[in-house]
Amino acid sequence: MPTEPCAEAPSVGAEERVDLFRLVLLQRLFESRVMTLYRQGRIVGSVYTGHGQEAVAAGAGLALGPDDVVAPLNRELACHFARGTTPADAFRNFLGKGTGPTFGRDGNMHFGAPERGIFPLVSMLGDLVPVVTGAALAFKRRGERRVAMTFLGEGTFSVGDTHEGLNLAAVWQVPAVFVIQSNRYSYSTPVAKQMVNTNISQRIYGGWSIPAERVDGTDALAVLDTVRAAVERARNGNGPQAVEALSVRMHGHAAHDDARYVPAGMREEFAERYDPVERLAARLILDGFDEEAVQEMRDAALAEVDAGLIEAEQAPAPDPAALEDGVYASPPGSGLLRSAP
C-alpha cells in the first residue's frame, strides 16, 4: 500500500508545513544517527527514539507559543527542536559533553532547556504531569495567557502521579495540555495489559472530566491542528485539555530492545502506509512542491544533523573536579559540605 498523505488541514499554513517537515526530518535523522553511534559504541547508556511518533512531537511542539512551556518525555525530540534547541545541543547530551544541557551529568533524552521553557526530563514516569499542572497554576494565578504542556504514554497513564496531576489540573482549571502518546506498547507490554478501556481520551474525560480528542499521530498536520486548538482552548480559560495521538512505536523500547514481542509484520505494514515523515512528504507533493524541493529539505535537515554532530564532538568532556558544583543553587555557608575523607 502506498503512503497515505497527511489529510488536508486548512488551519496549517504552507510555511508551517515546511517547518513541520524540517522538524520530523530532524528527529528522524538525528535519532537514526544516534542509533548508529550507539551501535558503534560511541554513545553509551540507553538510547530511546521516537521513530514513528515524530509527527506528534513536531505538531505539538509547533502548537505552543514562545512563552508557553513544555515537559517532553523521550519520544519528543522534535518538540525540543521546535523551541530552538539545536541538534548540537542534543548531541552534546547524548555524548555526555561538559557543555551540554546537563553538563555531562545526564544522558540521552534526559535533558531540557529551562530557559527556553523546556523542563528537563525526569525518568520516573508520571512525575512531570503535576509539574506542568503547577506551571499552569502559576500562569493562572498571575493572569498570564500562557500554557503548559506535557506528554505521556499509555504506561505512564497507569502511574499514580498522573492521576493526581490530572485531577489537580481539572479541579484548578488551569491552562495545561496533556498529549497522550498512544503508541500501542509500554516497553514490552501491550496497552491491553495496561488498562481495560484502551481509548484513553474516553478515560480522561470519564475519569477526570478533562476534554480529550483523538488524533492520528502520524499526520503532522492533524496533530498541529488538533493540539493547537487544545492549546488555544486552554489559553482562553477553558481549563486543561487533552489530545490522544495514535501512532506506533517503530523501534524497540530503546536501542537495546529488538522488540521481538511485537507481532511480525505489524511495524513494517504500518511504516509502508503511515510513516509520519513520508506522509508529510506526500502532502507537500500534493501541495505543489516538486520532488526536488522535498529532497532539498531532506538534505538540509541531514546537513543540520551532520553539522550538529561535528560541533558536539568538539565540545569538551566534563571535568570531574567540578562534579559537586551546582548541587545547590545557593550552597550553605562556607565550611559546610567539606568533610575529611
Next chain:
Amino acid sequence: MPTEPCAEAPSVGAEERVDLFRLVLLQRLFESRVMTLYRQGRIVGSVYTGHGQEAVAAGAGLALGPDDVVAPLNRELACHFARGTTPADAFRNFLGKGTGPTFGRDGNMHFGAPERGIFPLVSMLGDLVPVVTGAALAFKRRGERRVAMTFLGEGTFSVGDTHEGLNLAAVWQVPAVFVIQSNRYSYSTPVAKQMVNTNISQRIYGGWSIPAERVDGTDALAVLDTVRAAVERARNGNGPQAVEALSVRMHGHAAHDDARYVPAGMREEFAERYDPVERLAARLILDGFDEEAVQEMRDAALAEVDAGLIEAEQAPAPDPAALEDGVYASPPGSGLLRSAP
C-alpha cells in the same frame, strides 16, 4: 420532616434486618461513648466517628462472607463488628491497652484483626486500595471464591495509590469490591474541591472501567442489597466492582473538629430525615416490630457497649519493656539489634 424509613428490599431477610440494626446501633453507641470519653480526657489522640455513615459500614460488612476479607477505614466500625470484633476489642484500642488489637501501639480506629480477615487501618489514604487488590489477586490465582473489599472517601479518591490500585484490579479482573463513602467532605474540603465530576460511580466506570452503582448510604437495607450483589458479581468472576454510598458526615472530621465550615442547618435537616439508625428503626416498625421490641434492641446494644467498656478498662496497660518485640516476625540472628547506648 419525619424520618424516612429504609426502602423495602426483598433480598434482605428479617433476621438480617435485626442484625443490621444491632450493627448500626453498636457503631452509633460505641462512638458516642468514645466522644464522651474523649471530652473527659479519658481517650487521647484523635477520635474519628462514622456518625451518619453507619448503614454503609453495617450493610457492606454483612455483605461479606466469613472467608472474605476487608480493609476498613475510619468510618466503618460496624464493619469490624460484623466480622466478630467486639466492643471490648475496639475499646481496648481506643484506650491504648496492652492486650488490644494493636497492643497499645496504635490508637482509635487504627486497628484490624488480620486473623478475622480485617487488615489494620493504615493512615496514609489510598494505601489500602492496592492491598485489597493484591488479596483479591491471591484469591484469583488460587481459584478461591473469596472477595476482598475496602472503603474510600472522596478525598481518598484523589490519591495516586487509589488510581494504581483500581487500575490493577481492573486489568487483572480480580474479585475486589470498592465501597466509596461519599459523605460530601474530606476533612474541611467539600467534594467539589476534590474533583470536577462529583459522581464517583460515573468516574470509576469512565476512568477505570469498573462497574459502579450508587446507593443511598443512609439506608442499611439498600446498602446490603447493593453491596451484596456487587460482592457476588465479584465472587462469580466478573472482576472488580464498585458501590458509591451517599451519606453525610454528621460529625466534624474528628472529635477536635467542630465543622463550622459546614453550611448551617445542613446536618440537622439531614439527621431529621435520614439518620441511618432511625431509618432502620422505622423500617423495623413497618416490618411489624413494636416500639418495645425496637427499644429492647437499643437497650441490648447499649448494654453491649457498656459491658465492652468495662471489660476493656480492666485490660492491662502495655509494657514499655516489650516495645521492641514484634518489629520483626523473625528477628535476625542473636547479637543483632542490641547496641550500646
Next chain:
Amino acid sequence: MTSVGHLEAPGTEDDTAPTGTVTYLEAIRAALGDAMREDDRVFLLGEDIGAFGGAFGVTTGLLDTFGEARVIDTPIAEEGFVGAAIGAAWMGERPVVEFQFADFLSCAFDPIVTVAAKTHWRSGQSIPITIRCPTGGGVRGGPFHASSPEGWFVGTAGLKIVCPGTVEDAYGLLRAAIDDPDPVLFFEHKRLYRTLRAAPAAEGHRTPIGPAAIARAGSDVTVVTYGSGVSTALAAADVVHGDVEIVDLRTVWPLDEETILASVVKTSRVLVLQEASRSIGAAGLVLSLIARNAFEDLDAPPALHAPPDTPVPFAPELEDAYMPSVASTVAALDELLSY
C-alpha cells in the same frame, strides 16, 4: 483538647501568657504572613489550609488576608501538589507547601528526592520550594502521626533540611527557607507549637540556612541536637552536674561541620540527642562526622540518646517511655560525664 476546631497540641494560645510573647506556631504564621506581604510570588498549597486554617491552625487568617489565589486548598494528593509546587517554582513562584503531618512525606517521597533535589544539578534550573512538615511526637499521634522522618532526606544532595527548636528560628528559618533558591524541608514540631513561647523575632529576621547555633556554651560536654531536642537539652543542662554546651543544628542537612567539630574539640565529649528513632534521623551522619574528624579530641566514646528502633507508639505509657525526656537526657549525660 485545648483548641476547638484544630488538632490538639499541648498548651494553649490564649492563656495567661506573658505579654509580648508569641508561640512557636504563631511565629510560623507570622513568617508566612510577612513573606506573603513582601513577595507576591509566595503562595500556599495544602489540604484544608484555607478557611479551616490547616490541621493545626497554622494558616488561620491567611485566606482572609491574601485570598484564594494565594492560599490554595488542595485535593488529597501529596505527590501531586509537591509536583505542582515544583512546576510553579520553575515559573519563578515561591510556593510553600503544607503537609498535614510530616509522616505523609512518604507519599511524596518521589517528587522530593527525584525532581526537587536533582533538577538544579542536572540543568541549572533552581527549584525554590518550601515544604512545611508538622513533625514529631508527644501528642499521642501513634505510628502514622508522630514520627520524625527527616532522616529519609538527610544526606540527599540538593535538599536542605531545617528543624527549628526555638520560637525565633521558627520564624527566621521559615523566612530563610522561603527566600532560598533550593528546595527546603521545614520540620515544625507539633509539641512545640503551643508549648514554646518567647518574644517574637524581629520582623524580617532571617536565621541563615547552614550555620548551627550554640544554644548554650559550656566546657565539659557537647550535646548536638535539633528540633524538640533543643529545649530538652537546655532543661537537662540546668540540672546535670557538668557544664554543658548545646549545639542546635537548626539546619540538619547539609551539616554545619565546623561548628559541630569545634564544639567537640572544645569539650572532648559529645552526646547526640534526637527524637527520631536511633538508627534514622541525623544521628548517624553526625556521629560519623565526629568519629572521622575528632577522634583524637575525644575523651570518651561519642554517645547517642534516641528512641529505640520502632515506630512511635500511641499509648501514653509507651510514648512517654519512648521519647527522650529531660530525665533520660540527664541520665545519658551523667553516664557520659562519668566515663
Next chain:
Amino acid sequence: MTSVGHLEAPGTEDDTAPTGTVTYLEAIRAALGDAMREDDRVFLLGEDIGAFGGAFGVTTGLLDTFGEARVIDTPIAEEGFVGAAIGAAWMGERPVVEFQFADFLSCAFDPIVTVAAKTHWRSGQSIPITIRCPTGGGVRGGPFHASSPEGWFVGTAGLKIVCPGTVEDAYGLLRAAIDDPDPVLFFEHKRLYRTLRAAPAAEGHRTPIGPAAIARAGSDVTVVTYGSGVSTALAAADVVHGDVEIVDLRTVWPLDEETILASVVKTSRVLVLQEASRSIGAAGLVLSLIARNAFEDLDAPPALHAPPDTPVPFAPELEDAYMPSVASTVAALDELLSY
C-alpha cells in the same frame, strides 16, 4: 551492547566462561526458579518480566516454566504492585516484586515504609514480601538509573535489607529473603550481573539474613562493605601493603553489630566502603556503631570511602571518577594504614 533484547550490563553470559560456573544474574534466576518450584505460594510481579524476561533478562524463561498466574506483567504502577504484593502476602502468598531499577523505589516508598514495615509490629500480621531492586552504577545509567538507594530504608524498623556481593549470596540471600516472614529488600547489583561468575551455590542453599561474612581474614585493617564493594575490596586487598580483613555485611539492615565490632577490635583500623554517596547508604550507621562501641579499640579514626554527595553522573569521565575503584580503595587503605 552485549545482549540483544536486554539492557546492556558489562560482561556476557555465554562467552568463554569456565564451565561449571554461573553469573550473579543466573544465580538470581536460579533462586527464583527453585523457590517457585518448591513453593506454590511464590509468584512474581513486575514490569515486563513475563515474555520479555525483565529489563535485564533476569526472569527469562520463567514465564514458560511457571505460566501467567505466577509470572505477572504489571502496568507501570510501583506503589500499586508493592501494595498488591502486601495484600497477597497477607493472604499467605510469597510474592516477589521486581523493580525495573532500584531508583524507582522512590515511587513506592510509602507502601514500603508505611504498610510493609509497620504492619507486623502494629498487628502481628507478617508481610512476607521480597522486593528485587536492580541497583548501582558502572553501567552509564546516570542520575535515575544508577543510584544505590538502600540508605532510604536503612534504619527503618520492620524492614530487612540484603545486598549480595557474591554469586553464592545472590542465590542464598534471595532464597532466604523469599523464606523470610518479613519484608525484604534485595539489592542486586547491575554491574555484577554478568561480571561476577563463580561455581553455583548448592541448590537450596540459604545465606541467613542477619549475619555478616568475613570475606577475607586479615589482621591490619578492616574494610566494612557490601554489594559491589565486596569485589572491589577483595581486589584492593590483594595489592595493598597490609593484611586486610573484609567484612561483607550481606544484610545491611539490621546490622550484624557483633561481627563488625569483633573485626574492628581485632584489627584496630576500619574503612567503610560503599557505592552509595557518602552521606547516605549504610555508612553513617556503621560508623556510628563503631564510634560508640569500639572507640577504645581503634588506633586510627574510622575512615569512609564513598562517592561525593551528588547523584550518579552519566558521562564516563564523571562516573568513573565518582565510583570507588580498586585504585581509590587502595589509596584510602594506604592512608589509613599509615596513620
